[in-house]
Amino acid sequence: MRRAKESAPIFSIKLEGDPGFQQKTPAHTRIWAWLTSAILLGAVFVICAVFYVWLYVQQIQNGYRLSKAYEESELLSNVQRKLTIEWSRFRDPQRLEEIGRNQFGLAPPRADQKVVMR
C-alpha cells in the first residue's frame, strides 16, 4: 500500500478517453474567471498603490511634523536659554544689593548685629 502510494505520480493528466476527463469550461465562464482574477489583481494593485501613496503621504506629513517639532524644540531651547540668562541676572549681587537697599531698606549689619556661628 505504502509502495503504491510512493510510486504514484505527483501530477497526472487525465486524457479525453479517461472516464475522469471533464468537459472544457465554457468560454463565458472562463472570461468571468479571468475577469474576476483581473479585478482581484487590479484591486490588489490598486490597494498596494493606494497603500504606497498613503505611506508616502504619511512620510511627507511626518516629515512636516518632524520639521515642525524640530523647530518647536529649537524655539523652546532658545526660550530656555533666555530664561537661564534671566535667572542669572536675578542672581547678580549688584542687582540684589540695589533691590535690598532701595526696595527693602536693607543695610549692612553693624558690628553689634553680627553673630558669629561657631
Added chain:
Amino acid sequence: MEGREQRKSLNSRYWSCRLLFQVVVILAFCAIIGKAFRLQVIQYSLWVDQANTNLNTKFTVPAYRGTIYDRQGRVLSYSVPQRSLYAFGRRIDNPAKTAANLSRILDEPIASIEKKLTSSSHFIWIKRQLTDQQATEIEKLKAPGLNLTDEYKRFYPYRQVGGQVVGFVNIDGSGIEGIEKSFDEVLRGKPTPVCQFRDGCSKRLWLNSSAPPEPAESCGVRLTLDTFIEYVAESELEKAAEKYRPRSAEVVVMDVETREVLALTSWPFFDPNMIPEKKDPKQELGRDHAISDAFEPGSTFKVFMMSAALDQGLVRPQDKIYCEGGRCELAGHSIKDVHGHGWLTMQEVIKYSSNIGAAKIALHMGSENYSRYIHDFGFGSLTGIDLPGEFKGLVRPQKRWRPIDLAVTGFGQSIGVTGLQLTNAIAVIASGGEYGPPVIVDDLLNDQGKSIRQIKSSETRRVISKRTADQVRAMMELVTQEGGTAPNASPEGYKAAGKTGTAQVMDNVTKRYASNKYTSVFTGFIPAEHPKLVITVIVHEPQGSSYGGVVAAPVFREIAAKALPYLGVMPSGPNSAPGPNIRTADASSAQVGQTSGKKAATAKPAQKTAPNKSASIKGPGAVPIVAKKNQPTPQPGPRMAPSGKYSLKLDERGARVY
C-alpha cells in the same frame, strides 16, 4: 466555435482600426519607456542634481558657544539666539517707506537705513542682534525683501563683575579679550551643516532616516573667580575711586594655598554687554590692567628685598641699620625717607618703610644675588596665567644695574611689576616660601557641565626657606599694627600682614619722577597666622592723599572683612592690635638710643673709638653703610664705660650693627 464565427463576422475595418490602435499604443508605450529611460538612466544625475537643488536646503544646526562659569557655577557668559535683520536689495519695493518703518522700530536715522536698502548689493545686513520686541515688530511689517535670521549673541548676566577677566566677543562670535579670547578655540561652537527638504512654499520637511541633530553647546570653562568676592572687590574699589578720583585702580585677590585668582579687576570697570559697534582704537576696551600694565611697586618691594637678604643670611630680623635720620646720599643720589629714623631693626625697616634702610641692605646684598631672588619671585617673567595680553614687567638685566639701580630697587623703584606678579610674589611669603603659578581657569566642562579636563598646575618651586618666610611674615604683621604704616588694614577680628607702598610716578614728558603723582599700594595676606587670602590693592595717581596706608589699605580691609566670612574663615575675636613689637633696650643698649638719635655726622667719631673696629660706621654719602659679610660680630662683653661714645652694643642677642 461561436467566438470564431463572431470574429469572422467582424469586418476588415475593425481589424485595421484595432491594428492601428495597437501600433499607436505600442509606440506610445515605447515613447514613454524611451523617455523614462532617458530621464532615469541617461540624464539621471542631471535631474537628481536639479531636484536636490530645488528641494534640498542646507541649514546649520547651531552649536552654541561654550558657557563661562565662576567657581560656584554661576553663569558669567552665555550665548542666546537673537534675530538679525537683512535685506535682499533688489526685492525691496518701496525703500523710502520701508526705511521709515524700520527707522521707527530700530531707532536709527531713516537716511542710513534707506542708504542700505538702496545699495546695489544683493545681501545687506540692516541690523544684527535685534531685541525680541524689534524682531516681533519687523515680522509684523511683512515687508518684501526683508528677512530675519537667528544669530547668537553673548550675554554677560553679571555685567561688569569680572568683565575684564571674562572678556568679550565680536559680533561674529570670535573672542576679542579675556577668557573669551584665550579659550576661543575651546568655547567656539562648530555648527553642523544638515540637508533638509523644502517644498515649493519653502516649508521644511525632514525625510532623512536619522533624527535631526539637536543644537549642542561647545565646551565650557570654569574659572577660579568667585563672583561674590569679585563684586566685593569691585564695589570697594569703586568707593575708593569715588573718594580719591584716581587715574585707575586694580585689585587682585588670590587663594594662598592654591594660587587661584578669586578676584581680578581694574577700575574703571568694563561691562562686556556694552561693546560699541565701532571700536575706538584708542579705547582700551576690557583691558585688564592688573596683568597688562607694569608699575613701580614702591615700598611693597622691600619685603622681597628683605626676604632675599634674610634668606641668604646677610641680615637677621633683630639686626639694626642706621637710617641716617631720613636723608642720605647713596651712589651719588639723594635718598629720603618720609619720616626720619636713626637706628632701625630689620623689622622696623619694614614696619616704618625706610627707603634708606632698604637701599643699604640692597647694596649690601649685591646686584647678582638680589636679581636672582627678584626673578625667583616671578618678577620679569610671565606668570603664565591663562589670560591674553599679560606683561612680564620691567626688570633691568642684572649686568646693566648701576649702584643706584641696585639701591633704589631695594625700595621698589627702577623696576616694573604687574599687580598679579606682586600678588603672586606675596603669596610665596604667605605660603611659606614656595612659588606656584597663578591659576584663573579651573577646568573645562562638557555641555552637561561636567568636568572633562583640569587646567590647574601643581608645579611649585622653593624661593625662600620656610624660616625666612615666617620672619618676613612677622615683619609684615608689624606694618598693620599700631605705629606701622597701615594700622587700619586689619578688619575687626582678624590680624593682617602686609606692606604699604607709595611710589612716585615717572612723568612721561620730563622722564623724571613727578612730584604730585603717586601710586598707592597695599599688598598683604590675611589671616596673618594662617593665611587664606592674598589681596593687593593698587591705586594709580589718587587725588587728596597718596599714602598706600591711607588710600589702599582700607580697601584691603573691607574686601577681607567681607570675603573671609564668605570663605568660612571666621573672626577670631575683637581686633586687639598689639603695640609695636620692639624689644625694650636694657641699660647698655640705652646708649644706642642716644647714638642713633644723633645725626650720622655725630656718629662718625664713634667709629674711630669703637672696640676692635667691629662695626663699620661711615658718614652720609658713603656707600655702603653696611657691614661686610666677613666682618666679625661684636662680642658680648662687660658693660662699657659710661663715656658712651663707642658703645654700639644693641641688646643681649648680639645683634650686628651696620
